[in-house]
Amino acid sequence: MGTIGAEQLKQLTEEPACPGCGVERTLRVLDGKWATLVVRELLAGPKRFTELRAALGAPSAKTLTDRLRALEHQGVLTRTVFAEVPPRVVYELTARGHSLSGVLHAMPAWGEVNGAR
Amino acid sequence: MGTIGAEQLKQLTEEPACPGCGVERTLRVLDGKWATLVVRELLAGPKRFTELRAALGAPSAKTLTDRLRALEHQGVLTRTVFAEVPPRVVYELTARGHSLSGVLHAMPAWGEVNGAR
DNA sequence: CTGGATCCTCCATGATACTG
DNA sequence: CAGTATCATGGAGGATCCAG
Numbered sequence: 001m002g003t004i005g006a007e008q009l010k011q012l013t014e015e016p017a018c019p020g021c022g023v024e025r026t027l028r029v030l031d032g033k034w035a036t037l038v039v040r041e042l043l044a045g046p047k048r049f050t051e052l053r054a055a056l057g058a059p060s061a062k063t064l065t066d067r068l069r070a071l072e073h074q075g076v077l078t079r080t081v082f083a084e085v086p087p088r089v090v091y092e093l094t095a096r097g098h099s100l101s102g103v104l105h106a107m108p109a110w111g112e113v114n115g116a117r
Numbered sequence: 118m119g120t121i122g123a124e125q126l127k128q129l130t131e132e133p134a135c136p137g138c139g140v141e142r143t144l145r146v147l148d149g150k151w152a153t154l155v156v157r158e159l160l161a162g163p164k165r166f167t168e169l170r171a172a173l174g175a176p177s178a179k180t181l182t183d184r185l186r187a188l189e190h191q192g193v194l195t196r197t198v199f200a201e202v203p204p205r206v207v208y209e210l211t212a213r214g215h216s217l218s219g220v221l222h223a224m225p226a227w228g229e230v231n232g233a234r
Numbered sequence: 235c236t237g238g239a240t241c242c243t244c245c246a247t248g249a250t251a252c253t254g
Numbered sequence: 255c256a257g258t259a260t261c262a263t264g265g266a267g268g269a270t271c272c273a274g
Contacts, residue, residue, distance in 0.1 A: 022225035023157055032246065040140055049256055060248045061257065067246095086255045087254085103223040108139030110220060149266065166236060177268045182237055184266095203235045204274080 026103065029074050034059060034067045036107075039093065039100050042077060046092035076100070143220065146191050151176060151184045153224075156210065156217050159194060163209035193217070 030036045034056065041047060041055045053064055068091060071077050076097040082088040147153045151173065158164060158172050170181055185208060188194050193214040199205040 026224040026227050027153060036144060063247050089256060099227060103227055106220040106223050107143040110143050110216060178237055180267050206236060
């Protein structure tokens, strides 16, 4: 159940009822508590699994793995395994992932001004 | 639009995983499945409860009410009750809510380009 | 028409233990 | 190190009924 179910994958590939609506599609990629933060971390450059975990505040390995797999299937990032000892896996944004920076960079500007609730 | 300035990139990448930084604050407002879509609908102008429900694809009344209350408490929108028969309640973005348009507008641009897998 | 009160389902996230 | 395998859980979201 931890992996991406057929149900979830189907949801990702299905076209929304709204024809020209890109907001929904973007929200399906930037979904959940971690996707946006993962992209933000990787905008600074490729990172290893443990580096990502630490940078994000140590979510569970299962959760982070699930999120990374989803983003990988959506073409936002790539997963590269180095057959070494100790093993090393590097995550890196694709061109599509980098193109999300437009969405990401608008957030801190708003959040910093609106710090108070 | 896929690229960002060096200044903004610096601002983006220099942020550690601090709990109070701008991205996290923005994500706390644009949280859940509906908040972002509610803001998008209201960017076009004030709307009534039923209008919002229909425009969003008819979420349950409870869910929509909960989300609207949260956004109201965060100062993103205002709730105005007209003591009429039948009752009428109008939701409208505050200045703070309108300032989220920068984040919102970046989404369709990405989503439309990346609609295909 | 708006939405409060209740009860319920589902799933993203997490805790823990284990493996190549 | 980077996961996988289980099991547990909180809370978002929903269904339904009811009230002002």
